[in-house]
Amino acid sequence: MDTLTIWLFRSADGADGAAETVKGLAKNQLISVHDAATVSWPEGASKPKLRQLRNLAGRGALSGAFWGLLFGLIFLVPLLGAALGAAAGAFGGLTSDYGIDDDLIKRVRGEVTEGTSALFLLSSGAVVDKVRDAFTGENAPELIFTNLSAEQEQALRESFSMELEQQTAEAPGTGPK
Template sequence: MATLTVWKFDTPEGAGGVEDTLLNLQKQELIKVLDAATVSWPAEAGKPRTKQLHNLAGVGALSGTFWGMLFGLLFFMPLLGAAVGAAAGALGGKMADIGIDDDFIDSVKSQVTPGTSALFLLSRDAVVDRVRDAFPGGHTELIHSNLDSEKEARLREVFAH
């Protein structure tokens, strides 16, 4: 079963420094990274910067479309026009069908704010405590949503096109 986790860092730079850590954790077989992306939100910025971590993406990597739509729902929705908003609302319904519901979105929106950063990680077989302890630089908070096999398959189907 794949797990989508969101790890929040207390600084805008925190999530940017985890790529090497995740690679090392994979070598130690403490996690299997399927895909990952980061959000960095400097305190003075009006919106966050996002980046897909291609060096970590495994065979089951999601498309950039998935990350773009998820980040659009999370951080840019108030900036979108009505027509785009309606399309995103329909997409939001599909995401709820695969385990990314309003509670998950509201939780991430309320916690990933200016002055913070986050790692969005699709993984398998993570030893969560060891992963958390390995992240550099202070306080890291886990926001977590499990995806069962059926929901993972639907996720891939929705974003395959």
């Protein structure tokens, strides 16, 4: 089963760095990447930059139209209103396969703000502990969405939170920001 995950980074360049990390993981066969896209919103920019990562896309990649419409719904609907309404209805069937709904769109819109970035990753076959280990440090991502089952999502969140707790314990005098 393909897994769609959305990872939030508290820096505008975090998602681009993560994309390079994922590329290395895929090369070492620690994850199968079917498609990926990033959104980065540099400080002072009026809108985010969107980028489909074609060099990571494998068989079964989503179309550029999928990413364009998804990002349009997330970031442009407040500006365009009903102009995208009809397209959003047609898009609904495809996005529901991955668990994308209005609540997710609102959440991503609220969390990906100026000075942050996000990695949208369609993957399968991840070796979770190896992937987790690749995303360590102060720029560790926050999982904001997955279409995994509740039990699988909880295991993934626990795996990443244990790593974050260990880093915090190892660095005296530091804590969550």
